[in-house]
């Protein structure tokens with residue numbers, strides 16, 4: 001049907017050909033993150049039968065986002081006209097919601113080519129059969145999914161950490177291609193010993209900006225402490241933090257491989273909850289926790305991308321408003337990650353397993369068994385690609401401050417922002433209509449309201465029929481099944497989620 005490389009390749013081509021130069025990083029000094037939603041449509045069975053062995057599948061990018069930044073809580077606004085979170089994953093998801101509104105409008109106005117067909121209740125729509133959506137990101141999402149065990153002394157930020165072949169890293173990335181050379185032999189001996197950290201480097205896998213780098217500066221790489229063998233014979237010497245990581249290593253199928261350290265995330269634990277130990281090496285982080293994104297000095301209220309993916313995997317990615325019109329939530333069937341530090345098992349833990357135990361979700365909601373795949377293709381403007389493109393490798397690289405949104409919609413599909421507003425916005429301009437992103441809360445609310453207004457009362461779903469709703473908050477609250485699912489999810493799994501207070505949602 002499709003492969004991870006096909007999906008990544010499609011997204012990279014779309015980035016290169018459909019996105020403008022404006023908003024892209026200056027490859028001499030900047031990098032960014034890319035995320036996208038790819039629609040996969042298989043031919044109806046009747047046609048497939050005529051093409052036995054050649055199942056027709058079309059793949060199309062329908063939403064894309066780039067970006068690395070997030071605003072601090074002091075810059076949030078009660079008017080809904082700023083983008084709080086401009087990580088690529090969130091920009092792509094909001095761009096996808098814009099696409100979904102357009103598709104609902106096509107369906108409701110009886111036009112050809114919509115992805116939706118009428119549901120069984122009045123005013124409700126369902127995805128046509130054979131249509132699924134894949135979420136792509138060029139890098140492992142920040143937060144829990146980025147806390148990946150490192151299993152060898154010389155870290156290569158590009159390597160794949162996978163159950164299939166944990167020995168592959170030293171073969172591929174040791175930089176020594178003589179299989180019987182003395183260096184290789186020494187390495188093998190070291191790997192078998194308990195004291196192998198002297199050449200260890202710490203690499204920050206997480207992509208996100210300033211605070212990540214500050215942690216890197218505080219942290220003394222290559223600490224010289226003993227890391228206990230992952231075999232349990234010496235487990236009495238392992239501290240809680242190490243045990244947690246080592247347990248994780250066992251779960252990840254890395255038994256026998258030595259866990260040297262973990263990749264770091266710049267995302268911080270939610271205030272008032274359990275915090276990271278911040279001890280050197282494998283004890284730095286606790287795993288499985290909810291985290292907020294780093295900001296520039298100022299704490300943010302935006303949850304990490306790992307946490308958001310976990311939430312979308314239960315509530316869908318359409319949000320509360322669009323749930324009024326949908327019979328079922330829109331789930332991603334797969335997540336594909338570009339070439340970067342990655343662990344299939346850690347991704348599963350972060351995105352699926354933290355919520356897997358929950359019960360009593362309202363009808364239509366479930367914990368999606370989303371497929372996780374990694375591509376071997378690297379994003380050309382990723383931090384690693386830009387870094388290796390510099391001959392001396394020492395250039396000071398910074399994350400690109402702009403975010404690009406693209407949606408498959410006929411009018412103004414592109415939107416370039418920085419600091420949460422249209423790029424080029426001056427202080428004086430803030431608050432004016434022209435400075436708003438097309439995917440900020442209030443703009444998405446307005447296209448949703450236009451969709452509602454285009455329908456006659458008798459064609460509206462019950463939750464909106466003859467209702468006097470005004471504010472964004474009221475419309476969201478009125479999506480009762482969505483709110484019920486969110487309540488269940490919070491009470492059983494994501495209790496520490498940082499919610500926006502009501503006063504940030506009462507605009508019209």
Ligand SMILES: [Zn+2]
Nearest residue numbers: 087141142305
């Ligand atoms: Zn992120």
